[in-house]
Amino acid sequence: MNPQITQLYQIAQKPSRLILGLMSGTSLDGLDLALCRFSGFGLKTQVELVKHHTIPYPEEFKQSIREVFAKDQIHFPSLSTLNAQIGRLHAQFILDSLLSWGIAPKEVDAIASHGQTVMHRPMRSGNLPNSTLQIGDADHIAHLTGIITLSDFRQKHIAGGGEGAPLAVYGDYFLFSKKEEHRILLNIGGIGNFTYLSASQDPKDILVTDTGPGNTLLDAYVRQHFPGFHYDKDARLARQGILHIPLLDSLLNLPFFNEAFPKSTGPEYFNLELLNQVIHKNGYSLTPVDTLRTLTELTAQSISNAMQNYIPAIQTIHCNLIVSGGGSKNPLLMERLSKINPKMKVVESDQLGIASEAKEAVLFALLANETLMDDQVASNRRLGDSPWLSLGKISLPN
Numbered sequence: 001m002n003p004q005i006t007q008l009y010q011i012a013q014k015p016s017r018l019i020l021g022l023m024s025g026t027s028l029d030g031l032d033l034a035l036c037r038f039s040g041f042g043l044k045t046q047v048e049l050v051k052h053h054t055i056p057y058p059e060e061f062k063q064s065i066r067e068v069f070a071k072d073q074i075h076f077p078s079l080s081t082l083n084a085q086i087g088r089l090h091a092q093f094i095l096d097s098l099l100s101w102g103i104a105p106k107e108v109d110a111i112a113s114h115g116q117t118v119m120h121r122p123m124r125s126g127n128l129p130n131s132t133l134q135i136g137d138a139d140h141i142a143h144l145t146g147i148i149t150l151s152d153f154r155q156k157h158i159a160g161g162g163e164g165a166p167l168a169v170y171g172d173y174f175l176f177s178k179k180e181e182h183r184i185l186l187n188i189g190g191i192g193n194f195t196y197l198s199a200s201q202d203p204k205d206i207l208v209t210d211t212g213p214g215n216t217l218l219d220a221y222v223r224q225h226f227p228g229f230h231y232d233k234d235a236r237l238a239r240q241g242i243l244h245i246p247l248l249d250s251l252l253n254l255p256f257f258n259e260a261f262p263k264s265t266g267p268e269y270f271n272l273e274l275l276n277q278v279i280h281k282n283g284y285s286l287t288p289v290d291t292l293r294t295l296t297e298l299t300a301q302s303i304s305n306a307m308q309n310y311i312p313a314i315q316t317i318h319c320n321l322i323v324s325g326g327g328s329k330n331p332l333l334m335e336r337l338s339k340i341n342p343k344m345k346v347v348e349s350d351q352l353g354i355a356s357e358a359k360e361a362v363l364f365a366l367l368a369n370e371t372l373m374d375d376q377v378a379s380n381r382r383l384g385d386s387p388w389l390s391l392g393k394i395s396l397p398n
């Protein structure tokens with residue numbers, strides 16, 4: 001028998017496992033690594049975040065990803081090269097991180113790799129299936145690190161009837177649901193998404209959806225209009241601008257916002273081309289800082305509208321809004337969320353005991369833990385609308 005299969009079997013029998021979660025999001029800033037110790041699975045999951053950090057991507061590497069990222073037309077050989085290149089760079093980042101943390105690769109039971117999303121394609125009409133593509137092949141990671149690697153977690157979600165995103169629901173429910181407390185876990189990354197967890201802890205009551213742009217339009221606009229800047233640090237630019245209500249209304253009327261929940265999206269849809277189309281079609285004229293103020297408002301209002309329209313009980317319950325992702329560091333966005341939702345207590349997710357910036361990398365480590373451990377005995381195999389399946393593929397090192 002292949003000794004690597006025996007190893008997998010042994011990992012699944014251990015009382016606790018060390019799993020390294022990897023996430024690189026749509027802002028293409030770098031790779032988040034979170035080394036986690038897990039015991040249990042499902043609602044009995046216990047996790048300790050042992051180490052975490054982000055390693056920035058070299059500038060020319062970001063540029064190569066941007067050339068294929070969410071594009072209608074690409075240089076196909078570049079995509080093939082990047083698939084291997086990203087896998088190999090991530091393997092190098094893992095080895096460097098473990099060395100700096102004083103942890104030997106053989107101490108790590110598994111790696112959980114999200115990969116780099118280059119295309120996300122939910123289809124809400126017609127006969128084509130939903131699809132999504134994450135690259136950075138995990139065979140490179142497994143072979144170069146010698147560690148069993150799980151990857152490509154979004155495909156089974158689609159096979160089970162989902163759109164491949166958001167996957168945050170699994171981590172949010174297993175780690176952060178709390179009896180007698182209604183919680184909304186909001187992540188503001190490139191795209192915004194939330195998970196609503198009812199105080200009943202009944203998986204049938206869970207709601208999860210993307211809300212629209214988080215930081216993606218803001219970041220892209222800053223890069224285009226303020227050379228040398230990558231994002232609107234502390235909303236210093238947006239605060240100099242004035243809200244342009246007609247532009248805000250036109251953006252809030254885009255078809256995505258009228259589509260039924262749950263839904264997912266990405267920079268394939270929310271990009272500068274779309275913004276420019278709306279501005280030119282309506283003949284709006286506004287300064288760059290006014291545009292940034294308006295885009296910040298779009299993020300705040302589209303998140304708030306989604307919460308109001310998707311969560312039936314929202315008017316009558318007291319709900320804590322727990323915010324993670326880079327957008328939680330944007331003070332103007334956080335101020336606006338509190339103002340628009342006065343009945344909610346808005347807190348940063350660090351207060352849940354997991355550093356906000358590590359939350360998504362921890363999520364993928366948790367998904368790997370589930371795939372290794374879930375005994376599939378729970379009778380209801382859905383969390384709200386999300387299929388509850390063993391997600392991910394397994395790459396063996398040798």
Ligand SMILES: Nc1ncnc2c1ncn2[C@@H]1O[C@H](COP(=O)(O)OP(=O)(O)OP(=O)(O)O)[C@@H](O)[C@H]1O
Pocket residue numbers: 024025026027028029187188189190191215218219230231232233234235325326327329330331360
């Ligand atoms: N101090 C700050 N002020 C304003 N915005 C900030 C601040 N810090 C971070 N951000 C925003 O957060 C972004 C990074 O967010 P994050 O790391 O969650 O993105 P991501 O991992 O690519 O997200 P996702 O994978 O969810 O798309 C920055 O590009 C910026 O827009």
Ligand SMILES: CC(=O)N[C@H]1[C@@H]2OC[C@@H](O2)[C@@H](O)[C@@H]1O[C@H](C)C(=O)O
Pocket residue numbers: 025026117120132164165166167168169189190191192193210264265266360363
């Ligand atoms: C396809 C894809 O990579 N989607 C990301 C992206 O970043 C935020 C939002 O869009 C979310 O839907 C998702 O990631 C998180 C981790 C998720 O699936 O929950």
